[in-house]
Amino acid sequence: MARYRSYLRGLSICVTVLLMASGLVMIGVGFSSIDGNIPVAKLFEQLSSSDGLKLLQGFGPITVILSVLGVCAAALDLKTLLLVFSALIFVEFVALMVVASPLVQVQAQMDGAVDEVFLNVTPLYRTESYIQGELNKLQFSDSCCGLRSFEDWDNQLPVSCFCTPPAADQLLDSSCVMVESDLRTPPPLWVHSEPCGPILKSYLSFPIKLRIGIVSAVATLTMAAIALCLTLGLEQYWKKPPVETTVDDFNRVKYQPKPSLT
Known part of the structure; x- marks a missing residue:
């Protein structure tokens, strides 16, 4: 005892x-x-x-x-x-x-x-410059674009959304997608297909x-x-x-x- x-x-x-x-x-x-x-x-x-x-x-x-x-x-x-x-x-x-x-x-x-x-x-290109700057940092670091999709930027896609075009045999597995844009960069444009919204929710x-x-x-x-x-x-x-x-x-x-x- x-x-x-x-x-x-x-x-x-x-x-x-x-x-x-x-x-x-x-x-x-x-x-x-x-x-x-x-x-x-x-x-x-x-x-x-x-x-x-x-x-x-x-x-x-x-x-x-x-x-x-x-x-x-x-x-x-x-x-x-x-x-x-x-x-x-x-x-x-x-x-x-x-x-x-x-x-x-x-x-x-x-x-x-x-x-x-x-x-x-949204659209993101009309929001405050501070928010745009912070979102650009996130897009660069986490390879994402927009909040729900890259279309949140309309046709004013920032450089942070661009990604390297995938090789021909990697198109199905690539996280990039080709879009049409009126920017000065000649088409085709490749941007990150993953939105930043889920990442922000986790943060x-x-x-x-x-x-x-x-x-x-x-x-x-x-x-x-x-x-x-x-x-x-x-x-x-x-x-x-x-x-x-x-x-x-x-x-x-x-x-x-x-x-x-x-």
């Missing part, structure tokens, strides 16, 4: 330390500028997920503070403090689930909202998916910490009392709890 109890205490400390580490991760991600690294970020100002950042910024420090309390309670084997920690971390768990639920809704609604943004900024959804993943990890560790600390805190109710055996005059063995020293 003593060995099992020692193992349970060690496991409780480890889980609570992991919970503390996850709280530090929440703080780090919450105060980072992941959203600012999204290509063509100006397009997505209306889809900002600042609530997710506030969630991590708020619950991160709380998680760290409560985790320190839990580590101290488990290491010092303080029953009352273990129960207090379990109650406080359970309240935080419920609040975290309530506040984080809108993130899942944002993730589900994002594709439709992004498609609407794409529709509002945009990454911060939200990251925050949902962090919240899920914290929730899992919180549930484990609650279960372990409650087990230690309520040890007196589940621990079997020591017994002693006696033999009467008829050689019958009797088992009864040892008398308490107190």
Whole structure:
């Protein structure tokens, strides 16, 4: 029993330390500028997920503070403090689930909202020069053209959309397509057939998916910490009392709890 109890205490400390580490991760991600690294970020100002950042910024420090309390309670084997920690971390768990639920809704609604943004900024040659510049960078780096297709540029295709004409035996496997254009470059023109829209969606959804993943990890560790600390805190109710055996005059063995020293 003593060995099992020692193992349970060690496991409780480890889980609570992991919970503390996850709280530090929440703080780090919450105060980072992941959203600012999204290509063509100006397009997505209306889809900002600042609530997710506030969630991590708020619950991160709380998680760290409560985790320190839990580590101290488990290491010092303080029953009352273990129960207090379990109650406080359970309240935080419920609040975290309530506040984080809108993130899942944002993730589900994002594709439709992004498609609407794409529709509002086409044709691309009429949009702001800043957006055109950022999109050109993406088209150069990821070999794509336009948001939904190269036709988003109408007949004003930028140089970043052009690609090297494929060899005759590679036409079927090529990511380039031949188009007609009124540009000064003589036809035929070959442009990237892949749109940049799916790439932008993946960039945009990454911060939200990251925050949902962090919240899920914290929730899992919180549930484990609650279960372990409650087990230690309520040890007196589940621990079997020591017994002693006696033999009467008829050689019958009797088992009864040892008398308490107190």
